[in-house]
Every structure is written in structure tokens, then in C-alpha cells.
Amino acid sequence: MVTVKLNDEDSVKAIQDFVRNTPDIDVYEYIRRGCNGEVYFGKRIKMNDEVVLKFYWSQKDYDATEEAVILQNIDHKNILKIYDLRFVPPNYAYFLKPRISGGDLQGIIDSRKLSTKESLEIVSGVLLGLNELHSKHNLVHRDLKPGNVLFDLEKNIPIIADIGSVKKIHQADGYVTASKSTFLYLPPEAILANEYYYQSDIYQVGIIMFQLVGGYFPIHSPIDWLTEREKKQVDAIRNRDDKCRKFDEFIGNKVVKGQLAKTNSLPFYLDATFKRVLNKALNFHYERRYTNPSLFLKDIHSLLRSSPDYVQEPDRLLIIHEEGKEFQLYENSEKEVVLEKRVPNKGWRKDNSHNGTLESPLSVARKK
């Protein structure tokens, strides 16, 4: 039911009619999401909880497909629950889901710099959800990216959402076709051969981790990935479609060459183990990536145990150890590197046991 003016004239008639005929949901807001589908917010009257009504373009009788049946039965803390899934004629799939408090990870990445511990905890949660999709349901997500991972502020956990593009893989070493929805997150095998494996999802989680820990990934200005020469070539094309094709071609080449998520762009303070984990997750050959999410999770937990928490602030780097010991690293007015140490309930004290280079105080601060 609808009790307020929704201003949803841009939505298609079939969807407008559908939301107005849901007697158990009070629909109060409409958001146009373009190619990502139509989104409405509402409140379930009997349950008194906030929900999201999402409509995607779909094949006929989508709700009867094997994937749709599986999706409705998934119950895992790191996967967004689907309360209802229906086909809306002529060609829309309707998903009813809970509304999550903290928004998506892309919004969080855009608003603040996450600490390494926060980032790794998020990746752990995503991998637990992915493990459920892979091992229990033989599903690949095909569109994992920060924009499709929500963060529940109440439970402090990430939740994999937008599972409309999941596909079932019928053999352990089998593959499905790739989803073309988010080009920048496609793994090399999807670009080269339109093949998508279980390990292709591992690649996408690798990109999420890369973004979370601060690797160079200009998602809002992807033209920045191109060299000046490439930019000129794209600019010289007049036709818009040809322009996009050329741009995608350049980006595709970079994905294949491993130049989109370069581990040498990671923040200076991350040690080699972060690079090793990311290089394995993002390996060009899907067979050389983590075989399954659980092996990736094991290495993420190992990083959580072995590394202190790095918090990058505008004027300093904080390095926090589990037992409460903290270091801060900054440049003074004479451009010298300064390292200070603080133990619980004490003030900052200079630590001069380093040689003034950047690496030396970092190795002091990293020690437990």
C-alpha cells in the first residue's frame, strides 16, 4: 500500500501498480537506480520493520528458476536475507529484503579511511558469506564489489547483497558465463573468454580487499587509470558507444595485465604479507588463486593475528597493538620522521631506536 506521494513516474507502470497493491507493506519512498533496477523503501506493517523492494529486469518466470528457489532458502548472517521473490509481468523480478543500517561499503570507503583491522574483519565476513554461497549452494555471485556489500552497524558485520546475478555451477571445476554488470571488477578470464569460475568470485573479493586497505582504485573517475596517450585516443572518438568500447578495451587490457589493482600502490606501511595475500587472490590464472573462500579466510585471519592495526590519519600514522601499545609516526616541521610510543595510561614518548628512514621506524613499530 502507498499512503504518501512517491514521485515514481519514472518507474514502469507494472512496478508502480505492484507496489500500490502490496497490502502488508507501507511503501513510502522511491529511488531511481537506472540500470541497477528500481528501488522502493517501505515498512512491513505486521512485522514493523524497514524493508527494501527492489525490481530488476528479468527473464520470464524468474521466480521459478533454480537460482531463485535457492536464494529464498539462504539463511546466513553475511548474506542479505530475501523475504520474498516474485516474477512481476512482463519482465521484472521483485526482491523484498531487509533495510540495512550502515549503507554499502563503497559509501564507507568514500567517507573515511578504514583501519587495516576493520578492513580485514570486513573481508573475513564477506568470505564467510561467499563460502556459504559456494559450498552449500554451488552458487557464484558474479558481481561482488563494495557497492554490493552492505554494512550492518548494529551487528558490525558485512552482508553480501544484490544476489540477483548469482548462477549455479553444476561441476566442481565448471564455470558459467560472466555477468557484464560491473566491468571494473571482472576477472581476466571473464574478459578474455567470458568464463566465470568459483575462483572468479575470489578475485572480486581480492579487489574489495585491495580497495578497503587503500590500494589505488579510482572507481569514481575510472578515466584516471588511462595513460595520457590512452586518454587522447578515447577523447578523439566522437561516437559515444565507440568511445565506451575503446575505454572498456583499455581497461580490459589493464585487467588482463594485472595493472588495474597494482599491489605496489598499496599504502607504504603494509608489509609484504598483505601483498602476498592480494597477489594470490588476484592472480591472473584462476587456478592459482585461493581454491576456496576458507583458504583465503585462513590467510586473512593470519594477517589479523600477525599485524598491528594501522590507522592512517591526515597528519600521522597510528600503529596499534592488541595489548594496548601504540606508536605514532609523523613528519615534523623539519621533514624528519618521528616515531613516538605510548603504553596504556601513559603519554607519548619519543622512540629514537631507528635510523630516520621510513622503513626503520615502521619495523620498530610493527614488533609486538
Next chain:
Amino acid sequence: MKTIGIQIKSTEAILVVLEKDDEGNITQTNESAKFSIDDPNKPNQVRQFRDQINAAFDSIGAIRIGIVARNANGKGDRAPSPISFKLEGIVQLYDKVDIEQVWKQTTNSFFKKNAKMGSAKNKYQDDAYEVAYYLISQ
């Protein structure tokens, strides 16, 4: 068809995964791994260990999982580490497949009567390999 053999040694659990194909060939898969815990008194590390083990078991999808049984009453040099029993308890909480206790004497007597094809990829995996092999051969 897959089985998992586990040996718990002080603060680590050694997992060996064996797979049997349609022709009866048994191979060790690259899902075999070691799971450890640095400080068993830290709740977050205990939870991480639980998550890793459960996720690994789910991914592997083994039909039988066995663990090398240890004598809880062993004394002196033979006394198992108390931490290992904590890890064993976490492993046993997995509820999709029952975790079987397999005594060393059982595998020894099995391999006296049955030839073992192949061996563990690494020496440290020998005992876990024998448990997985025993389970997959039955």
C-alpha cells in the same frame, strides 16, 4: 568422494583431504592445510579458529571426518597439550558431519592388512593422512 583426517598438535590442527575417483584412485587434494591459533585465551582468536575450521569443512564437503584420538590421561611426555583439547572441542562442534575419533592402533592394524597407496605430501601430515586414508577405504 572426500574424507578429512585431522591431527591436533599443541596449537595447530593439521588437515589432510583425500579424494577417491570413480576408478578408486586416492589422491591428496590441495585443500589440505594447517590451522593454528596463537593465543587460545583470546576469544577473537578462538572464534577465528572456529570460523576457519567450519568454512574449510563446508568448502571441502567431506563425507567423513576423522581426528587422531589422543589419550587424555597420558602422563609426562605422553601428556597431550590441554590447548589441543580446546581445539578438538571446537572441531567437534561442527554439526554437518560427525567427527570420528580414530585411534592410532586402529589405523596401524588396518594398514597391516591393507596396503597404503601413496603417502602424505609432507612428513608432518603422515598421521592425519592415515586417518583420512582409513576413512576413505572403508
